[in-house]
Amino acid sequence: MKVDLLIKNAKIIDGTSNPWYYGGVVIKGDKILEVFKDNALIKAKNYQALKIIDAQNKFLTPSFIDVHSHSDFVFFLDSNAQSKLRQGVTTEVIGNCGISGAPYNELSADQVKSFSYGYQPGWENVEEFAAALSEVEKTVNLTPLLGHGTLRSYVMGMENREATAAELEKMKEILARALKLGYRGMSTGLYFSPGNFAPQAELIALAEVVSSKNGVLTSHIRDEGVKSIGFIRAVKEIISIGEKSGVSLEISHLKAFGPDVWGRSKQVLDLIEKARTRGVEITADQYPYLATGGLMASDVLPNEFLSNKSNQKAMEELKDKKVQAELRDIVKLNIKRRGGAENQIIANYPADHSLEGMTLKQISDRQGLEPVDMLFNMLTEYLAGDWISRALSEDDVVNFMQYYALMISSDGVSLSNSGILGSGNPHPRNYGSYTEVLSKYVRDKKVLNLEEAVRKMTSLPAQKFNLKNRGLIAQNKVADLVIFDLDQIKSPTFSEPDIYPDGISAVIVNGKTAVLNGNYQQLRAGKLILS
Numbered sequence: 001m002k003v004d005l006l007i008k009n010a011k012i013i014d015g016t017s018n019p020w021y022y023g024g025v026v027i028k029g030d031k032i033l034e035v036f037k038d039n040a041l042i043k044a045k046n047y048q049a050l051k052i053i054d055a056q057n058k059f060l061t062p063s064f065i066d067v068h069s070h071s072d073f074v075f076f077l078d079s080n081a082q083s084k085l086r087q088g089v090t091t092e093v094i095g096n097c098g099i100s101g102a103p104y105n106e107l108s109a110d111q112v113k114s115f116s117y118g119y120q121p122g123w124e125n126v127e128e129f130a131a132a133l134s135e136v137e138k139t140v141n142l143t144p145l146l147g148h149g150t151l152r153s154y155v156m157g158m159e160n161r162e163a164t165a166a167e168l169e170k171m172k173e174i175l176a177r178a179l180k181l182g183y184r185g186m187s188t189g190l191y192f193s194p195g196n197f198a199p200q201a202e203l204i205a206l207a208e209v210v211s212s213k214n215g216v217l218t219s220h221i222r223d224e225g226v227k228s229i230g231f232i233r234a235v236k237e238i239i240s241i242g243e244k245s246g247v248s249l250e251i252s253h254l255k256a257f258g259p260d261v262w263g264r265s266k267q268v269l270d271l272i273e274k275a276r277t278r279g280v281e282i283t284a285d286q287y288p289y290l291a292t293g294g295l296m297a298s299d300v301l302p303n304e305f306l307s308n309k310s311n312q313k314a315m316e317e318l319k320d321k322k323v324q325a326e327l328r329d330i331v332k333l334n335i336k337r338r339g340g341a342e343n344q345i346i347a348n349y350p351a352d353h354s355l356e357g358m359t360l361k362q363i364s365d366r367q368g369l370e371p372v373d374m375l376f377n378m379l380t381e382y383l384a385g386d387w388i389s390r391a392l393s394e395d396d397v398v399n400f401m402q403y404y405a406l407m408i409s410s411d412g413v414s415l416s417n418s419g420i421l422g423s424g425n426p427h428p429r430n431y432g433s434y435t436e437v438l439s440k441y442v443r444d445k446k447v448l449n450l451e452e453a454v455r456k457m458t459s460l461p462a463q464k465f466n467l468k469n470r471g472l473i474a475q476n477k478v479a480d481l482v483i484f485d486l487d488q489i490k491s492p493t494f495s496e497p498d499i500y501p502d503g504i505s506a507v508i509v510n511g512k513t514a515v516l517n518g519n520y521q522q523l524r525a526g527k528l529i530l531s
């Protein structure tokens with residue numbers, strides 16, 4: 001029998017967390033036709049493969065599913081964007097943190113464009129966006145969430161008030177259409193405007209729509225530190241939304257942010273576990289770094305200031321020294337809560353690219369300004385820049401990572417280290433979240449065993465996000481696979497963030513070999529997954 005691909009002499013980790021075993025797989029089309037333990041089977045069944053990969057006793061696992069991605073736009077700009085593919089990711093769940101590519105109109109433009117890298121959307125509704133995503137060539141599979149912040153601003157702008165009955169109906173109608181189309185669910189960004197303007201009743205009403213279609217509600221919770229209601233209350237809030245609506249919940253990029261809440265991981269895991277015991281279907285994800293990445297403006301400016309205005313308007317108001325004087329104390333405090341100016345590294349600042357890679361402290365010292373004043377100057381020039389904040393503790397990161405209902409994510413984007421997506425000083429999570437877990441936390445620190453780490457990257461995310469045919473090595477599953485040499489994995493670092501990791505030797509996307517011998521094969525085999 002003619003088959004497309006044969007992988008032999010591998011140590012198979014199937015994604016269930018069962019221990020590895022020697023074997024191989026036979027692939028026909030985009031499916032795994034057979035999993036075998038003995039090469040003799042190839043002869044016995046007379047399989048003739050168009051292509052054979054000898055894994056040379058490296059690990060063969062399902063490729064990774066990144067449940068927290070922001071790659072909504074990148075493939076429209078560069079269809080070869082490969083920073084996820086090269087770390088072994090072949091499926092990204094996009095539209096997170098309340099921000100999605102559609103619905104798009106003048107009112108939702110600031111939201112939609114948060115991750116657009118300057119791309120001008122040519123669609124309005126969710127159907128048109130899905131059609132565009134389906135058509136564009138891409139290195140990995142994408143599957144979307146509808147962003148609540150985008151949805152709300154599309155319907156009612158950046159208004160800091162309750163939705164009217166008609167507005168809520170409109171939101172429910174668009175959400176139901178997205179779910180019918182095959183969206184995985186809805187994401188919320190309660191930390192950001194306008195997500196933080198939504199009263200609980202609105203969030204529950206929308207969560208009920210998601211729940212009725214067996215979707216997932218993901219949440220960048222209201223506070224991961226002490227900026228507004230506090231970390232613990234924010235976790236309780238999202239659990240209560242899950243409990244009242246019955247929706248399957250996912251806490252996005254779970255972390256204890258800033259020295260004020262370091263050590264709270266045990267208490268938070270206890271809240272989550274107790275909720276699970278009560279029947280709340282709640283899980284979480286995490287990226288494996290001690291530094292976060294985020295928008296400078298939302299991280300330091302109070303929500304009250306940002307409400308009811310466009311980015312343009314906020315920048316104009318910020319130029320007023322009186323406004324700066326009023327905001328000075330709180331902005332100063334928010335910088336301190338993030339670990340101080342020496343721990344804020346500018347990542348992406350189109351108004352002056354030369355600042356990228358420098359800390360806020362270095363920039364302000366050079367100008368002879370206090371960090372708070374330097375930051376005001378920067379925000380008045382360009383509001384939507386982002387930075388990296390060194391603000392997490394290793395103990396909390398490890399506690400969360402070891403929790404059985406936590407999966408790995410990146411909170412990153414498929415980038416390229418050259419071309420239009422190669423600018424700035426990106427967080428290394430874009431290039432190496434998965435290799436960082438494998439090299440640092442599995443191999444070096446032994447915080448997780450390899451099979452458990454692989455489960456958190458494959459079958460757990462597939463089960464959570466209803467990706468029925470993926471995330472496991474088994475007969476008839478889609479052939480999304482990765483081959484890696486654990487000893488050889490080298491992950492990008494903060495000082496060299498935009499290099500592709502070493503040690504990932506092959507990546508198979510929908511049965512097609514997109515990375516071979518560590519090299520990208522110029523193959524865009526990704527699909528839009530809507531079922």
Ligand SMILES: [Zn+2]
Pocket residue numbers: 096097220252253
């Ligand atoms: Zn987020």
